[in-house]
Amino acid sequence: MKNIKEEFYKTLLNREDFYMKQYYSNYHKEDVYIAIKELREGIYCVLITDEANENIDSLEAFEYIKTLDKPFSLNVMILSSKGYIYTEHVHPINKLIINKDRGNVIACDESCFPLKQIFEKLLEGQLEGGFSKEKFLKYKxxxxxxxxxxxxxxxxxxxxxxxxxxxxxxxxxxxxxxxxxxxxxxxxxxxxxxxxxxxxxxxxxxxxxxxxxxxxxxxxxxxxxxxxxxxxxxxxxxxxxxxxxxxxxxxxxxxxxxxxxxxxxxxxxxxxxxxxxxxxxxxxxxxxxxxxxxxxxxxxxxxxxxxxxxxxxxxxxxxxxxxxxxxxxxxxxxxxxxxxxxxxxxxxxxxxxxxxxxx
CATH class of the missing domain: 1.20.1540.10 (Rhomboid-like)
Incomplete structure (x- = not known):
């Protein structure tokens, strides 16, 4: 499955009522994006990163979301191309770990389970390919x-x-x-x-x-x-x-x-x-x-x-x-x-x- 990050963010925006926020990354020296959905109890935030940048990206996202002054949960989709070693973070985050080469879920925290379902539906659509009647008629x-x-x-x-x-x-x-x-x-x-x-x-x-x-x-x-x-x-x-x-x-x-x-x-x-x-x-x-x-x-x-x-x-x-x-x-x-x-x-x-x- 190609362009997992782009396709997943697009799915969250177009089908799941998320919106995007951008902030400046001091590490990457550029603007980065995070998907957010408003819930009654706070905001549900989704960050997509890779295994190499997991710690720094999660930390920067966590610090940025705190400035929004709302209760939140940070859910990080981590794209891994090899055996992932699960580590705990000093700040609370929830993880959905994806093998980006095979497109399968390696691990999933409870809070990320809805994201796992969305990802699997997206993956099914990618594998089916061709014309989808349901997709064509959606919102039309x-x-x-x-x-x-x-x-x-x-x-x-x-x-x-x-x-x-x-x-x-x-x-x-x-x-x-x-x-x-x-x-x-x-x-x-x-x-x-x-x-x-x-x-x-x-x-x-x-x-x-x-x-x-x-x-x-x-x-x-x-x-x-x-x-x-x-x-x-x-x-x-x-x-x-x-x-x-x-x-x-x-x-x-x-x-x-x-x-x-x-x-x-x-x-x-x-x-x-x-x-x-x-x-x-x-x-x-x-x-x-x-x-x-x-x-x-x-x-x-x-x-x-x-x-x-x-x-x-x-x-x-x-x-x-x-x-x-x-x-x-x-x-x-x-x-x-x-x-x-x-x-x-x-x-x-x-x-x-x-x-x-x-x-």
Missing amino acids: IITFCIIAINIVMFIVIKTVIHYKTNIEVNNLINAANASSIKVSQNMIDNLINGINNSVLVNFGAKDNILINQGQIWRLFTCAFLHSGFIHIACNMYSLYIIGPQIEQIYGARKYLIIYTVSCITASLLSYFMNPDSISVGASGGIFGLMGALLSFAVIERNKIRKKYISSLMQIIVINLFIGLSISNIDNFAHIGGLVGGALTGYISYKIFNNNMGKL
């Missing part, structure tokens, strides 16, 4: 369901538009021939645009006139409709990238709540600020997911790299700028979704977050 079920609904609606709408367009264009050409009128491309384009808008409205697009008549549901259904292939392709790709992150951080139920609220707040701001537009698209909900990510990053700013927050802010600003630079983009919907997602994400994570269970 909700996202795939939303994408599927959007794609089905897109296919249905395009089928209806194609059918109606053929009929109406033929009727236009026949009427023009009967009246000896030349049919211009502009006339055909206007007819097609009218058909597109009509079909989208029939399927639930945001239309202020109909909403004022009591069709409030359009504030939500419009988020599952798209006007063109590029429109849906860009939105679904963005959803595929962002959605699993939201599910991993917030959980499936909160993901659905954040997305639903974001879609509605996007439509509401568009309703008040862009009343003449017929709006469709999932971009408001997607901006809401970005807002929820931003809320998470701000709340956990002491546990994640500042570069993550900076990069996320850049992505949001760039997407808003693109929206402002292209015509026929409902930027008020983007802003409404962003604000709705940020607020819902903040409330659901800060107030209702119960991820402080045991490892």
Whole structure:
């Protein structure tokens, strides 16, 4: 098994709710990292080192963790390539000893038993290789369901538009021939645009006139409709990238709540600020997911790299700028979704977050 240290830290971060802390090592003359998980009784710390540096690395980690001023347990994964000689440390640590060549567990203290289970699962995944259905679908079920609904609606709408367009264009050409009128491309384009808008409205697009008549549901259904292939392709790709992150951080139920609220707040701001537009698209909900990510990053700013927050802010600003630079983009919907997602994400994570269970 290659890159045990990198793969194990990555597993703790992505699947076990750990975060990374870095501190300067006077021995190695560089920053080193330790994985930490918050528990009710304190913090569970994981250091990965090798047999040669076990003592100095454990001592430096122990001294650093004391500065965090929290009850803690230090659990050290020691990578050994030969027969390991078990020695006691002057400071209390728990050991998980791994043969890095064979990838098997040599010894394990009781406190490290959860790490041993995680390592064995990781090792099984490495040995199995190839495509893993469980791994592929992890944190993606909700996202795939939303994408599927959007794609089905897109296919249905395009089928209806194609059918109606053929009929109406033929009727236009026949009427023009009967009246000896030349049919211009502009006339055909206007007819097609009218058909597109009509079909989208029939399927639930945001239309202020109909909403004022009591069709409030359009504030939500419009988020599952798209006007063109590029429109849906860009939105679904963005959803595929962002959605699993939201599910991993917030959980499936909160993901659905954040997305639903974001879609509605996007439509509401568009309703008040862009009343003449017929709006469709999932971009408001997607901006809401970005807002929820931003809320998470701000709340956990002491546990994640500042570069993550900076990069996320850049992505949001760039997407808003693109929206402002292209015509026929409902930027008020983007802003409404962003604000709705940020607020819902903040409330659901800060107030209702119960991820402080045991490892």
